[in-house]
Amino acid sequence: MRLASRVKKVPPSGIRKFFDIVEQMEDVISLGVGEPDFVTPWHIREACIYAIEQGYTMYTSNYGLLELREEISEYIKRNFKVEYNPENEILVTVGVSEGLDLGIRALVDIGDEVIIHEPSYVAYKPCVIFSEGKVMTLETKPEEEFRITPEELEKKITPKTKILIMNYPNNPTGATMEKKHLEEIADIVVEHDLFVISDEIYAKLTYNGKHVSFASLNGMKERTLLLNGFSKAFAMTGFRIGYACANKELIEAMMKIHQYSMLCASIASQKAAIEALKHGEKEVKSMVEQYNQRRRFIVKRLNEIGLECFEPKGAFYAFPSIKITKLSSEEFSERLLKEEKVAVVPGNAFGKCGEGFIRCSYANSIENIDEALQRIERFVNKNG
Amino acid sequence: MEEELLKILERDARISKSKIAEMLGVTEEEVKKKIKEFEEKGIIRKYKTVINWEKFGKEKVYALIDVKVTPQRDKGYDSVAERIMRFPEVKNLYLVSGLYDLSVLVQGDSMKEVASFVAEKLAPLEQVQSTTTHFLLKIYKEEGDILVEKEKNKRLAITP
Secondary structure, three states, X not given: XXXXXXXXXXXXXXXXXXXXXXXXXXXXXXXXXXXXXXXXXXXXXXXHXXXXXXXXXXXXXXXXXXXXXXXXXXXXXXXHOOOOOOOOOEEEEOHHXXXXXXXXXXXXXXXXXXXXXXXXXXXXXXXXXXXXXXXXXXXXXXHHOOOOOHHHHHHHOOOOEEEEEEOOOOOOOOOOOXXXXXXXXXXXXXXXXXEEEEEOOOOOOEOOOOOOOHHHOOOOXXXXXXXXXXXXXXXXXXXXXXXXXXXXXXXXXXXXXXHHHOOOOOHHXXXXXXXXXXHOHHHHHHHHHHHHHHHHHHXXXXXXXXXXXXXXXXXXXXXXXXXXXXXXXXXXHHHHHHHHOEEOEEHHHHOHHHOOXXXXXXXXXXXXXXXXXXXXXXXXXXXX | OHXXXXXXXXXXXXXXXXXXXXXXXOOHHHHHHHHHHHHHHOOOOOOOOOOOHHHHOOOOEEEEEEEEEOOEOOOEOHHHHHHHHOOOOEEEEEEOOOOOOEEEEEEEOOHHXXXXXXXXHHOOOOOXXXXXXXXXXXXXXXXXXXXXXXXXOOOOXXXX
Protein backbone atom coordinates (compact mmCIF):
# COMPACT_ATOMS: atom_id res chain seq x y z
CA MET A 1 0.00 0.00 0.00
CA ARG A 2 1.18 3.51 -0.78
CA LEU A 3 -0.45 6.45 1.02
CA ALA A 4 -1.32 9.59 -0.89
CA SER A 5 1.54 12.04 -0.78
CA ARG A 6 -0.60 15.00 0.21
CA VAL A 7 -1.70 13.09 3.32
CA LYS A 8 1.87 12.15 4.17
CA LYS A 9 2.80 15.81 3.83
CA VAL A 10 0.79 16.68 6.96
CA PRO A 11 2.77 16.00 10.14
CA PRO A 12 1.11 14.16 13.04
CA SER A 13 -0.59 16.33 15.63
CA GLY A 14 1.81 17.96 18.12
CA ILE A 15 -0.74 17.61 20.88
CA ARG A 16 -0.88 13.87 20.64
CA LYS A 17 2.34 13.37 22.62
CA PHE A 18 0.99 15.25 25.63
CA PHE A 19 -2.28 13.48 25.44
CA ASP A 20 -0.49 10.14 25.73
CA ILE A 21 1.49 11.26 28.79
CA VAL A 22 -1.58 12.72 30.53
CA GLU A 23 -3.57 9.57 29.95
CA GLN A 24 -1.11 7.60 32.05
CA MET A 25 -1.06 10.03 34.99
CA GLU A 26 -3.47 10.52 37.85
CA ASP A 27 -4.64 13.73 39.54
CA VAL A 28 -3.77 15.89 36.58
CA ILE A 29 -5.59 19.20 36.35
CA SER A 30 -6.05 19.88 32.70
CA LEU A 31 -6.13 23.39 31.29
CA GLY A 32 -5.56 21.75 27.95
CA VAL A 33 -9.14 21.05 26.98
CA GLY A 34 -10.65 22.85 24.03
CA GLU A 35 -14.26 22.27 24.96
CA PRO A 36 -16.74 23.52 27.58
CA ASP A 37 -16.64 21.89 31.01
CA PHE A 38 -20.43 22.27 31.17
CA VAL A 39 -22.53 19.34 30.11
CA THR A 40 -25.10 20.23 27.44
CA PRO A 41 -28.07 21.94 29.16
CA TRP A 42 -30.61 19.35 30.17
CA HIS A 43 -33.53 20.72 28.14
CA ILE A 44 -31.45 20.22 24.99
CA ARG A 45 -30.44 16.68 25.93
CA GLU A 46 -34.04 15.93 26.86
CA ALA A 47 -35.35 17.20 23.52
CA CYS A 48 -32.84 14.95 21.77
CA ILE A 49 -33.93 11.90 23.76
CA TYR A 50 -37.55 12.72 23.01
CA ALA A 51 -36.83 13.00 19.30
CA ILE A 52 -35.28 9.55 19.29
CA GLU A 53 -38.24 8.16 21.24
CA GLN A 54 -40.55 9.68 18.66
CA GLY A 55 -38.76 7.76 15.96
CA TYR A 56 -36.63 10.54 14.45
CA THR A 57 -33.93 8.16 13.37
CA MET A 58 -33.85 8.72 9.63
CA TYR A 59 -31.90 10.79 7.08
CA THR A 60 -32.80 14.42 6.61
CA SER A 61 -32.53 16.67 3.57
CA ASN A 62 -28.88 17.07 2.57
CA TYR A 63 -29.14 20.72 3.58
CA GLY A 64 -30.48 19.77 7.02
CA LEU A 65 -33.98 20.06 8.46
CA LEU A 66 -35.70 23.16 7.10
CA GLU A 67 -36.99 24.03 10.57
CA LEU A 68 -33.41 24.10 11.86
CA ARG A 69 -32.22 26.22 8.93
CA GLU A 70 -35.05 28.66 9.59
CA GLU A 71 -34.07 28.88 13.26
CA ILE A 72 -30.42 29.37 12.31
CA SER A 73 -31.38 32.13 9.89
CA GLU A 74 -33.36 33.92 12.63
CA TYR A 75 -30.58 33.43 15.15
CA ILE A 76 -27.91 34.90 12.88
CA LYS A 77 -30.12 37.82 11.94
CA ARG A 78 -30.85 38.52 15.62
CA ASN A 79 -27.29 38.11 16.88
CA PHE A 80 -25.02 39.07 14.02
CA LYS A 81 -27.16 41.29 11.79
CA VAL A 82 -26.76 39.44 8.53
CA GLU A 83 -29.53 37.65 6.65
CA TYR A 84 -29.36 34.27 4.95
CA ASN A 85 -32.14 32.54 3.07
CA PRO A 86 -32.85 29.25 4.87
CA GLU A 87 -33.84 27.64 1.56
CA ASN A 88 -30.49 27.86 -0.19
CA GLU A 89 -27.90 29.89 1.73
CA ILE A 90 -27.52 27.69 4.82
CA LEU A 91 -26.07 24.19 5.06
CA VAL A 92 -26.22 22.18 8.29
CA THR A 93 -22.86 20.48 8.81
CA VAL A 94 -21.25 17.97 11.14
CA GLY A 95 -19.62 20.65 13.28
CA VAL A 96 -17.66 23.63 11.99
CA SER A 97 -14.95 21.12 11.15
CA GLU A 98 -16.99 19.71 8.28
CA GLY A 99 -18.04 23.18 7.14
CA LEU A 100 -14.38 24.16 6.98
CA ASP A 101 -13.43 21.07 5.01
CA LEU A 102 -16.31 21.51 2.57
CA GLY A 103 -15.58 25.20 2.11
CA ILE A 104 -11.93 24.61 1.35
CA ARG A 105 -12.66 21.70 -0.96
CA ALA A 106 -15.28 23.72 -2.82
CA LEU A 107 -13.02 26.74 -3.27
CA VAL A 108 -9.36 25.73 -3.42
CA ASP A 109 -7.79 24.52 -6.66
CA ILE A 110 -4.29 23.08 -6.89
CA GLY A 111 -1.79 25.86 -6.25
CA ASP A 112 -4.31 28.44 -5.02
CA GLU A 113 -2.89 30.47 -2.16
CA VAL A 114 -4.68 30.60 1.14
CA ILE A 115 -3.68 33.03 3.87
CA ILE A 116 -3.95 31.69 7.42
CA HIS A 117 -3.15 33.80 10.46
CA GLU A 118 -1.23 32.17 13.28
CA PRO A 119 -1.34 31.24 16.10
CA SER A 120 -4.52 29.49 15.08
CA TYR A 121 -6.58 26.38 15.35
CA VAL A 122 -4.80 23.29 14.10
CA ALA A 123 -7.16 22.21 11.29
CA TYR A 124 -6.88 25.08 8.80
CA LYS A 125 -3.48 24.27 7.41
CA PRO A 126 -3.98 20.52 6.91
CA CYS A 127 -7.33 21.08 5.20
CA VAL A 128 -5.68 23.40 2.68
CA ILE A 129 -2.87 20.90 2.12
CA PHE A 130 -5.39 18.10 1.50
CA SER A 131 -6.80 20.26 -1.30
CA GLU A 132 -3.28 20.88 -2.59
CA GLY A 133 -3.56 24.58 -1.99
CA LYS A 134 -0.60 26.65 -0.84
CA VAL A 135 -0.62 27.92 2.73
CA MET A 136 0.64 31.46 3.33
CA THR A 137 1.19 32.07 7.03
CA LEU A 138 0.47 35.46 8.53
CA GLU A 139 1.95 35.89 11.99
CA THR A 140 0.02 37.89 14.53
CA LYS A 141 1.58 39.39 17.65
CA PRO A 142 0.56 40.16 21.22
CA GLU A 143 1.63 43.81 20.75
CA GLU A 144 -1.17 44.07 18.19
CA GLU A 145 -3.53 41.97 20.28
CA PHE A 146 -3.10 39.09 17.82
CA ARG A 147 -5.08 41.01 15.17
CA ILE A 148 -4.61 40.73 11.45
CA THR A 149 -3.19 44.10 10.45
CA PRO A 150 -3.69 45.54 6.95
CA GLU A 151 0.10 45.95 6.54
CA GLU A 152 0.86 42.31 7.31
CA LEU A 153 -2.01 41.11 5.15
CA GLU A 154 -0.89 43.16 2.14
CA LYS A 155 2.56 41.61 2.43
CA LYS A 156 1.14 38.11 2.02
CA ILE A 157 -1.00 38.80 -1.01
CA THR A 158 0.19 37.67 -4.44
CA PRO A 159 -1.71 37.31 -7.74
CA LYS A 160 -2.42 33.72 -6.74
CA THR A 161 -4.04 34.56 -3.41
CA LYS A 162 -7.62 33.38 -3.34
CA ILE A 163 -8.73 32.96 0.24
CA LEU A 164 -8.21 34.39 3.69
CA ILE A 165 -9.17 32.15 6.60
CA MET A 166 -10.09 34.10 9.72
CA ASN A 167 -10.90 32.93 13.22
CA TYR A 168 -12.05 35.54 15.72
CA PRO A 169 -12.68 35.15 18.65
CA ASN A 170 -9.50 33.19 18.25
CA ASN A 171 -8.38 29.81 19.46
CA PRO A 172 -5.73 29.77 21.04
CA THR A 173 -5.18 33.45 21.88
CA GLY A 174 -8.69 34.58 22.83
CA ALA A 175 -8.19 37.62 20.59
CA THR A 176 -11.16 39.37 19.02
CA MET A 177 -11.37 41.96 16.27
CA GLU A 178 -13.37 45.16 16.48
CA LYS A 179 -15.49 46.48 13.65
CA LYS A 180 -13.06 49.22 12.63
CA HIS A 181 -10.22 46.71 12.31
CA LEU A 182 -12.37 44.26 10.38
CA GLU A 183 -13.36 47.04 8.00
CA GLU A 184 -9.72 47.66 7.15
CA ILE A 185 -9.44 43.99 6.22
CA ALA A 186 -12.65 44.17 4.19
CA ASP A 187 -11.19 46.99 2.08
CA ILE A 188 -8.20 44.83 1.19
CA VAL A 189 -10.47 41.87 0.45
CA VAL A 190 -12.35 43.97 -2.11
CA GLU A 191 -9.21 45.51 -3.58
CA HIS A 192 -7.60 42.13 -4.23
CA ASP A 193 -10.81 40.26 -4.99
CA LEU A 194 -10.34 37.73 -2.17
CA PHE A 195 -12.82 35.41 -0.51
CA VAL A 196 -12.98 34.98 3.28
CA ILE A 197 -13.69 31.85 5.28
CA SER A 198 -14.66 33.16 8.71
CA ASP A 199 -14.75 30.60 11.52
CA GLU A 200 -16.85 32.30 14.18
CA ILE A 201 -17.52 29.31 16.43
CA TYR A 202 -16.63 31.34 19.55
CA ALA A 203 -18.81 34.33 18.59
CA LYS A 204 -21.15 33.98 21.54
CA LEU A 205 -18.22 33.83 23.95
CA THR A 206 -17.29 37.47 23.57
CA TYR A 207 -16.72 39.59 26.65
CA ASN A 208 -16.71 43.39 26.94
CA GLY A 209 -18.65 44.07 23.80
CA LYS A 210 -20.46 42.30 21.02
CA HIS A 211 -19.06 40.04 18.36
CA VAL A 212 -19.01 41.55 14.88
CA SER A 213 -19.46 39.00 12.13
CA PHE A 214 -17.25 39.59 9.11
CA ALA A 215 -20.18 38.76 6.84
CA SER A 216 -22.21 41.61 8.34
CA LEU A 217 -19.80 44.26 7.02
CA ASN A 218 -20.83 46.27 4.01
CA GLY A 219 -20.55 44.13 0.86
CA MET A 220 -18.94 41.19 2.67
CA LYS A 221 -21.83 38.75 2.71
CA GLU A 222 -21.14 37.82 -0.92
CA ARG A 223 -17.43 37.37 -0.20
CA THR A 224 -17.68 35.38 3.03
CA LEU A 225 -18.27 31.82 4.05
CA LEU A 226 -19.55 32.15 7.60
CA LEU A 227 -18.98 29.08 9.75
CA ASN A 228 -20.55 28.62 13.14
CA GLY A 229 -22.05 25.89 15.26
CA PHE A 230 -23.38 24.73 18.57
CA SER A 231 -20.29 23.19 20.19
CA LYS A 232 -18.97 26.09 22.22
CA ALA A 233 -21.89 28.40 22.99
CA PHE A 234 -24.34 25.62 23.83
CA ALA A 235 -21.76 23.15 25.18
CA MET A 236 -22.68 20.61 22.49
CA THR A 237 -19.28 19.47 21.19
CA GLY A 238 -20.16 15.78 21.04
CA PHE A 239 -23.35 16.41 19.07
CA ARG A 240 -21.13 17.42 16.13
CA ILE A 241 -23.44 20.01 14.71
CA GLY A 242 -22.69 23.28 12.94
CA TYR A 243 -23.68 25.32 9.94
CA ALA A 244 -22.25 27.09 6.94
CA CYS A 245 -23.74 30.26 5.49
CA ALA A 246 -22.80 31.81 2.19
CA ASN A 247 -24.12 32.77 -1.21
CA LYS A 248 -26.28 30.23 -2.99
CA GLU A 249 -23.61 29.19 -5.46
CA LEU A 250 -21.05 28.24 -2.81
CA ILE A 251 -23.57 26.53 -0.56
CA GLU A 252 -24.73 24.44 -3.50
CA ALA A 253 -21.15 23.45 -4.30
CA MET A 254 -20.47 22.53 -0.67
CA MET A 255 -23.73 20.60 -0.55
CA LYS A 256 -22.57 18.58 -3.53
CA ILE A 257 -19.53 17.34 -1.60
CA HIS A 258 -21.54 16.95 1.59
CA GLN A 259 -24.22 14.79 -0.07
CA TYR A 260 -21.65 12.36 -1.43
CA SER A 261 -19.61 12.17 1.76
CA MET A 262 -21.53 12.97 4.94
CA LEU A 263 -25.00 12.86 3.38
CA CYS A 264 -26.52 14.76 6.29
CA ALA A 265 -25.87 15.63 9.91
CA SER A 266 -27.38 13.32 12.51
CA ILE A 267 -31.10 13.96 12.87
CA ALA A 268 -30.93 13.60 16.66
CA SER A 269 -28.32 16.36 16.80
CA GLN A 270 -30.37 18.52 14.46
CA LYS A 271 -33.39 18.12 16.74
CA ALA A 272 -31.24 19.05 19.75
CA ALA A 273 -29.96 22.09 17.87
CA ILE A 274 -33.50 23.29 17.18
CA GLU A 275 -34.23 23.14 20.91
CA ALA A 276 -30.98 24.97 21.66
CA LEU A 277 -31.90 27.86 19.37
CA LYS A 278 -35.48 28.04 20.56
CA HIS A 279 -34.91 27.91 24.31
CA GLY A 280 -31.19 27.98 25.00
CA GLU A 281 -30.53 31.68 25.47
CA LYS A 282 -30.81 31.70 29.27
CA GLU A 283 -28.35 28.86 29.80
CA VAL A 284 -25.90 30.37 27.31
CA LYS A 285 -26.00 33.63 29.22
CA SER A 286 -25.28 31.86 32.49
CA MET A 287 -22.34 29.94 31.00
CA VAL A 288 -20.89 33.08 29.40
CA GLU A 289 -21.15 34.87 32.74
CA GLN A 290 -19.17 32.10 34.43
CA TYR A 291 -16.54 31.97 31.67
CA ASN A 292 -16.11 35.71 32.06
CA GLN A 293 -15.52 35.37 35.83
CA ARG A 294 -12.93 32.68 35.25
CA ARG A 295 -11.33 34.77 32.50
CA ARG A 296 -10.80 37.73 34.81
CA PHE A 297 -9.47 35.42 37.50
CA ILE A 298 -7.00 33.49 35.34
CA VAL A 299 -5.63 36.54 33.52
CA LYS A 300 -5.02 38.45 36.75
CA ARG A 301 -3.35 35.46 38.40
CA LEU A 302 -1.16 34.64 35.37
CA ASN A 303 0.12 38.21 35.28
CA GLU A 304 0.79 38.14 39.03
CA ILE A 305 2.78 34.95 38.61
CA GLY A 306 4.88 36.74 35.98
CA LEU A 307 3.52 34.97 32.92
CA GLU A 308 2.64 38.06 30.96
CA CYS A 309 -0.79 37.61 29.46
CA PHE A 310 -2.57 39.76 26.91
CA GLU A 311 -6.22 40.24 27.85
CA PRO A 312 -8.30 37.78 25.84
CA LYS A 313 -11.72 39.18 25.00
CA GLY A 314 -13.27 36.04 23.57
CA ALA A 315 -13.35 32.22 23.51
CA PHE A 316 -12.17 30.47 26.69
CA TYR A 317 -8.40 30.58 26.40
CA ALA A 318 -5.61 32.60 27.95
CA PHE A 319 -2.35 32.66 26.00
CA PRO A 320 0.42 33.81 28.35
CA SER A 321 4.06 34.29 27.44
CA ILE A 322 6.47 31.98 29.23
CA LYS A 323 9.59 33.85 28.18
CA ILE A 324 10.67 34.62 31.77
CA THR A 325 11.30 30.92 32.32
CA LYS A 326 13.60 30.74 29.28
CA LEU A 327 12.08 27.36 28.49
CA SER A 328 10.64 26.44 25.13
CA SER A 329 6.88 25.93 24.97
CA GLU A 330 7.27 22.18 24.78
CA GLU A 331 9.83 21.99 27.59
CA PHE A 332 7.63 24.14 29.78
CA SER A 333 4.50 22.10 29.09
CA GLU A 334 6.19 18.74 29.45
CA ARG A 335 7.95 19.63 32.69
CA LEU A 336 4.90 21.34 34.15
CA LEU A 337 2.97 18.18 33.48
CA LYS A 338 5.55 15.87 34.99
CA GLU A 339 6.53 18.04 37.96
CA GLU A 340 3.24 19.68 38.91
CA LYS A 341 0.62 17.62 37.11
CA VAL A 342 -0.92 20.50 35.22
CA ALA A 343 -1.65 20.06 31.54
CA VAL A 344 -1.48 23.02 29.16
CA VAL A 345 -0.94 23.08 25.40
CA PRO A 346 2.40 24.40 24.09
CA GLY A 347 1.86 27.48 21.95
CA ASN A 348 3.88 26.17 19.01
CA ALA A 349 1.15 23.56 18.42
CA PHE A 350 -0.76 26.50 16.89
CA GLY A 351 2.00 27.68 14.58
CA LYS A 352 5.65 28.66 14.77
CA CYS A 353 4.93 32.10 16.16
CA GLY A 354 3.15 30.46 19.10
CA GLU A 355 6.58 29.49 20.43
CA GLY A 356 7.18 31.11 23.80
CA PHE A 357 3.53 30.87 24.78
CA ILE A 358 1.21 28.30 26.31
CA ARG A 359 -2.52 27.93 25.92
CA CYS A 360 -4.51 27.67 29.15
CA SER A 361 -8.17 26.85 28.76
CA TYR A 362 -10.40 28.28 31.46
CA ALA A 363 -13.26 25.98 30.59
CA ASN A 364 -12.82 24.47 34.03
CA SER A 365 -14.15 25.09 37.53
CA ILE A 366 -12.81 28.03 39.54
CA GLU A 367 -11.49 25.56 42.13
CA ASN A 368 -9.51 23.67 39.50
CA ILE A 369 -8.22 26.83 37.87
CA ASP A 370 -7.15 28.15 41.26
CA GLU A 371 -5.33 24.94 42.15
CA ALA A 372 -3.68 24.76 38.70
CA LEU A 373 -2.43 28.32 39.03
CA GLN A 374 -0.91 27.63 42.44
CA ARG A 375 0.98 24.74 40.91
CA ILE A 376 2.05 26.86 37.92
CA GLU A 377 3.26 29.57 40.32
CA ARG A 378 5.39 27.03 42.17
CA PHE A 379 6.79 25.80 38.89
CA VAL A 380 7.59 29.30 37.62
CA ASN A 381 9.28 30.28 40.89
CA LYS A 382 11.50 27.24 40.57
CA ASN A 383 12.35 28.07 36.97
CA GLY A 384 12.11 31.87 36.87
CA MET B 1 -21.98 42.99 39.43
CA GLU B 2 -24.40 42.68 42.39
CA GLU B 3 -26.44 39.89 40.87
CA GLU B 4 -23.30 38.05 39.76
CA LEU B 5 -21.86 38.33 43.26
CA LEU B 6 -24.98 36.79 44.77
CA LYS B 7 -25.00 33.98 42.21
CA ILE B 8 -21.36 33.17 43.02
CA LEU B 9 -22.16 32.95 46.73
CA GLU B 10 -25.28 30.91 46.05
CA ARG B 11 -23.09 28.36 44.26
CA ASP B 12 -20.36 28.36 46.92
CA ALA B 13 -20.80 30.22 50.19
CA ARG B 14 -17.23 29.50 51.29
CA ILE B 15 -15.42 31.06 48.33
CA SER B 16 -12.88 33.68 49.43
CA LYS B 17 -13.57 37.37 48.97
CA SER B 18 -10.30 37.88 47.14
CA LYS B 19 -11.27 35.25 44.60
CA ILE B 20 -14.68 36.83 44.09
CA ALA B 21 -12.95 40.17 43.57
CA GLU B 22 -10.76 38.70 40.85
CA MET B 23 -13.67 36.93 39.22
CA LEU B 24 -15.67 40.14 39.02
CA GLY B 25 -12.78 42.46 38.23
CA VAL B 26 -13.32 44.66 41.31
CA THR B 27 -11.34 45.23 44.52
CA GLU B 28 -11.59 43.01 47.56
CA GLU B 29 -12.74 46.04 49.56
CA GLU B 30 -15.68 46.53 47.23
CA VAL B 31 -16.67 42.89 47.62
CA LYS B 32 -16.44 43.09 51.42
CA LYS B 33 -18.54 46.23 51.44
CA LYS B 34 -21.19 44.75 49.18
CA ILE B 35 -21.45 41.50 51.15
CA LYS B 36 -21.77 43.42 54.41
CA GLU B 37 -24.47 45.57 52.87
CA PHE B 38 -26.35 42.50 51.62
CA GLU B 39 -26.08 40.88 55.04
CA GLU B 40 -27.34 43.98 56.81
CA LYS B 41 -30.23 44.38 54.43
CA GLY B 42 -31.14 40.73 54.90
CA ILE B 43 -30.62 40.00 51.20
CA ILE B 44 -28.03 37.45 52.27
CA ARG B 45 -29.88 35.59 54.98
CA LYS B 46 -27.32 33.10 56.18
CA TYR B 47 -24.63 30.66 55.08
CA LYS B 48 -25.60 27.03 55.44
CA THR B 49 -24.32 23.63 54.43
CA VAL B 50 -26.23 21.17 52.30
CA ILE B 51 -25.77 17.81 54.02
CA ASN B 52 -26.61 14.37 52.80
CA TRP B 53 -27.64 12.95 56.19
CA GLU B 54 -28.48 9.59 54.74
CA LYS B 55 -24.89 9.15 53.61
CA PHE B 56 -23.67 10.12 57.06
CA GLY B 57 -25.76 7.31 58.45
CA LYS B 58 -28.25 9.41 60.32
CA GLU B 59 -31.52 9.39 58.51
CA LYS B 60 -33.96 12.21 59.00
CA VAL B 61 -37.63 11.83 58.36
CA TYR B 62 -39.43 14.42 56.32
CA ALA B 63 -43.11 14.92 55.68
CA LEU B 64 -44.92 17.34 53.42
CA ILE B 65 -48.21 18.26 55.01
CA ASP B 66 -51.11 19.83 53.17
CA VAL B 67 -53.05 21.96 55.60
CA LYS B 68 -56.51 23.45 55.09
CA VAL B 69 -57.13 26.40 57.35
CA THR B 70 -59.82 28.97 58.06
CA PRO B 71 -58.43 32.41 57.38
CA GLN B 72 -58.98 34.99 60.08
CA ARG B 73 -60.74 38.30 59.76
CA ASP B 74 -58.29 41.16 59.02
CA LYS B 75 -55.28 38.86 59.19
CA GLY B 76 -56.04 36.28 56.49
CA TYR B 77 -53.60 33.38 56.66
CA ASP B 78 -50.78 35.26 58.35
CA SER B 79 -51.64 34.69 61.98
CA VAL B 80 -52.07 30.93 61.65
CA ALA B 81 -48.93 30.77 59.51
CA GLU B 82 -47.04 32.61 62.20
CA ARG B 83 -48.10 30.08 64.82
CA ILE B 84 -47.04 27.18 62.63
CA MET B 85 -43.71 28.61 61.51
CA ARG B 86 -42.44 28.99 65.09
CA PHE B 87 -42.25 25.23 65.64
CA PRO B 88 -38.62 24.16 65.09
CA GLU B 89 -39.87 20.96 63.44
CA VAL B 90 -41.18 23.10 60.57
CA LYS B 91 -38.44 23.50 57.96
CA ASN B 92 -40.39 25.20 55.18
CA LEU B 93 -43.79 26.80 55.10
CA TYR B 94 -45.65 28.06 52.06
CA LEU B 95 -49.06 29.52 51.36
CA VAL B 96 -50.19 27.86 48.16
CA SER B 97 -53.02 28.09 45.65
CA GLY B 98 -55.21 25.09 44.93
CA LEU B 99 -57.00 22.47 47.01
CA TYR B 100 -55.43 23.40 50.32
CA ASP B 101 -53.84 26.48 51.82
CA LEU B 102 -50.55 25.82 53.58
CA SER B 103 -47.80 23.46 52.59
CA VAL B 104 -45.59 22.52 55.53
CA LEU B 105 -42.32 20.63 55.38
CA VAL B 106 -41.66 18.96 58.71
CA GLN B 107 -38.43 17.29 59.77
CA GLY B 108 -38.04 14.78 62.58
CA ASP B 109 -35.85 11.94 63.77
CA SER B 110 -38.50 9.28 63.29
CA MET B 111 -41.90 8.75 61.71
CA LYS B 112 -43.38 8.57 65.16
CA GLU B 113 -41.98 11.96 66.07
CA VAL B 114 -43.39 13.56 62.91
CA ALA B 115 -46.74 11.87 63.34
CA SER B 116 -47.09 13.04 66.90
CA PHE B 117 -46.13 16.57 65.89
CA VAL B 118 -49.00 16.56 63.41
CA ALA B 119 -51.46 14.95 65.81
CA GLU B 120 -50.56 16.95 68.88
CA LYS B 121 -49.39 20.30 67.63
CA LEU B 122 -50.55 21.01 64.11
CA ALA B 123 -53.97 19.43 63.69
CA PRO B 124 -55.39 20.70 67.01
CA LEU B 125 -54.78 24.36 66.10
CA GLU B 126 -58.07 26.18 66.11
CA GLN B 127 -57.97 27.44 62.51
CA VAL B 128 -56.77 24.13 61.05
CA GLN B 129 -59.61 22.28 59.29
CA SER B 130 -57.71 19.27 58.00
CA THR B 131 -54.25 17.87 57.34
CA THR B 132 -52.90 15.37 54.82
CA THR B 133 -49.44 14.01 55.57
CA HIS B 134 -47.07 12.77 52.86
CA PHE B 135 -43.88 11.18 54.16
CA LEU B 136 -40.93 11.69 51.83
CA LEU B 137 -39.53 8.40 50.60
CA LYS B 138 -36.42 9.60 48.80
CA ILE B 139 -34.75 12.95 48.28
CA TYR B 140 -33.38 13.31 44.78
CA LYS B 141 -32.63 17.01 44.73
CA GLU B 142 -32.41 19.61 47.44
CA GLU B 143 -31.68 23.34 47.27
CA GLY B 144 -30.81 22.94 43.60
CA ASP B 145 -28.28 20.24 44.37
CA ILE B 146 -28.68 16.76 43.02
CA LEU B 147 -28.02 14.37 45.92
CA VAL B 148 -26.75 11.46 43.89
CA GLU B 149 -23.16 10.72 42.94
CA LYS B 150 -21.49 13.62 41.16
CA GLU B 151 -20.96 13.32 37.43
CA LYS B 152 -17.38 12.43 36.65
CA ASN B 153 -15.34 14.34 34.10
CA LYS B 154 -15.76 12.60 30.79
CA ARG B 155 -13.76 15.00 28.63
CA LEU B 156 -10.51 14.00 26.98
CA ALA B 157 -7.61 15.58 28.86
CA ILE B 158 -6.20 17.54 25.94
CA THR B 159 -8.00 18.62 22.80
CA PRO B 160 -7.12 21.33 20.27
